[in-house]
Amino acid sequence: MVSPNTATPATVRQVNRAILLNLIRTHQPVSRIQLSGLTGIYRSNVSFIVEELIREGLVREQRGKPLGRGRVPMFLSLDPDGFRVVGVSIRACETVLALADLTGRILESRAFRTPKSPATWVDHFRSSLDRFRAASGPATGAFHQICISVPGMVNQASGEILWMNALPNYSGYRLRDVVESSTGIATTVANDCHLATTCERWLDNTAGDLKNFVFLEVGDVGVGAGMIVNGELCTGHNSTFAAEFGHMVVDPSGPRCNCGRQGCWELFVCDRATYGVYDPAREFSPSRFEELIRLARAGDRKALRAFQRTAAHLSLGISNIVMVLNPEVVILAGRLTEVWDMIYPPLANAVSMLPGKPQIRPARMSAEELFLHGAIRHALSGLFAAPQLG
Numbered sequence: 001m002v003s004p005n006t007a008t009p010a011t012v013r014q015v016n017r018a019i020l021l022n023l024i025r026t027h028q029p030v031s032r033i034q035l036s037g038l039t040g041i042y043r044s045n046v047s048f049i050v051e052e053l054i055r056e057g058l059v060r061e062q063r064g065k066p067l068g069r070g071r072v073p074m075f076l077s078l079d080p081d082g083f084r085v086v087g088v089s090i091r092a093c094e095t096v097l098a099l100a101d102l103t104g105r106i107l108e109s110r111a112f113r114t115p116k117s118p119a120t121w122v123d124h125f126r127s128s129l130d131r132f133r134a135a136s137g138p139a140t141g142a143f144h145q146i147c148i149s150v151p152g153m154v155n156q157a158s159g160e161i162l163w164m165n166a167l168p169n170y171s172g173y174r175l176r177d178v179v180e181s182s183t184g185i186a187t188t189v190a191n192d193c194h195l196a197t198t199c200e201r202w203l204d205n206t207a208g209d210l211k212n213f214v215f216l217e218v219g220d221v222g223v224g225a226g227m228i229v230n231g232e233l234c235t236g237h238n239s240t241f242a243a244e245f246g247h248m249v250v251d252p253s254g255p256r257c258n259c260g261r262q263g264c265w266e267l268f269v270c271d272r273a274t275y276g277v278y279d280p281a282r283e284f285s286p287s288r289f290e291e292l293i294r295l296a297r298a299g300d301r302k303a304l305r306a307f308q309r310t311a312a313h314l315s316l317g318i319s320n321i322v323m324v325l326n327p328e329v330v331i332l333a334g335r336l337t338e339v340w341d342m343i344y345p346p347l348a349n350a351v352s353m354l355p356g357k358p359q360i361r362p363a364r365m366s367a368e369e370l371f372l373h374g375a376i377r378h379a380l381s382g383l384f385a386a387p388q389l390g
């Protein structure tokens with residue numbers, strides 16, 4: 001009997017296949033001999049897997065320049081047209097979807113107004129897919145994987161939306177199952193900030209190997225977050241949530257939060273809170289917040305004070321996070337990074353006194369771009385990631 005944690009020969013081949021495809025992606029153009037040297041996998045086994053990848057259209061082979069005596073080396077690279085994925089980002093007002101190739105490059109994107117009903121959403125989504133198909137033509141009309149980014153709590157194992165504050169009717173909706181049965185395409189559904197976190201890691205790992213970091217998205221009315229610990233995204237023991245730093249209670253007698261408790265951190269650092277300090281009499285809106293950023297940049301003292309107060313609250317929360325997790329980096333996304341030169345000094349000062357001294361930096365893309373690109377990367381990740389044992 002095979003133990004549940006033992007690798008079968010098929011699992012080993014799958015692992016090697018993912019490793020080779022990843023190396024072709026990062027070293028292309030690359031020869032079979034080089035792949036064998038990089039991995040220690042026998043050349044015959046490399047060839048066996050490479051032939052399979054070529055047959056499936058994921059990899060293509062091209063002749064290099066002849067080497068003495070007429071020997072012509074063959075070089076391998078990814079075939080961008082060999083795989084099509086659809087990355088989707090649901091936001092409270094708008095849904096954006098993008099068709100991307102094997103390298104993650106966006107070929108085409110579309111958007112529609114997010115309806116209040118999830119069933120209507122699925123209808124709109126299917127129409128958008130049909131338009132992608134019509135534009136791609138029959139030869140490239142097959143889509144292999146869909147990943148949907150959701151601004152709420154998701155059971156990543158079942159693809160069910162557990163709780164979505166911005167779109168309450170979506171809570172309890174089994175989005176993955178409905179999309180899969182209505183499109184026939186393998187689908188995953190994940191929390192937006194978890195996808196943004198893995199996207200940041202993907203972007204960062206072109207330069208190094210970032211294995212321990214925290215991602216924070218300061219949004220209109222809340223804080224989303226994700227964390228990578230020892231190279232793995234934390235999703236909690238039952239794949240539903242983790243890293244909900246926005247709901248750390250920092251003032252037990254503070255205002256009531258949507259989570260049912262009082263004085264959560266996000267109520268002091270979100271864009272609405274910053275705007276409330278500047279002008280408590282007017283209601284917050286994203287366009288008013290843009291105006292506040294413009295005023296702060298122009299040196300308006302009242303606007304500057306609002307951002308200073310937010311920076312002080314951010315410092316408090318980030319210091320707590322650093323003391324618990326000791327990350328290498330804390331990455332911040334959100335509109336507030338547009339005034340980075342104002343908020344960074346107090347944050348850097350606060351963490352400089354702590355052990356570990358993590359770097360604090362803005363995200364490499366806007367939060368919206370990270371959600372969409374994160375979904376695209378996730379849709380491709382099955383090809384490049386080794387399967388789990390057991």
Ligand SMILES: [Zn+2]
Nearest residue numbers: 247257259264
């Ligand atoms: Zn809360």
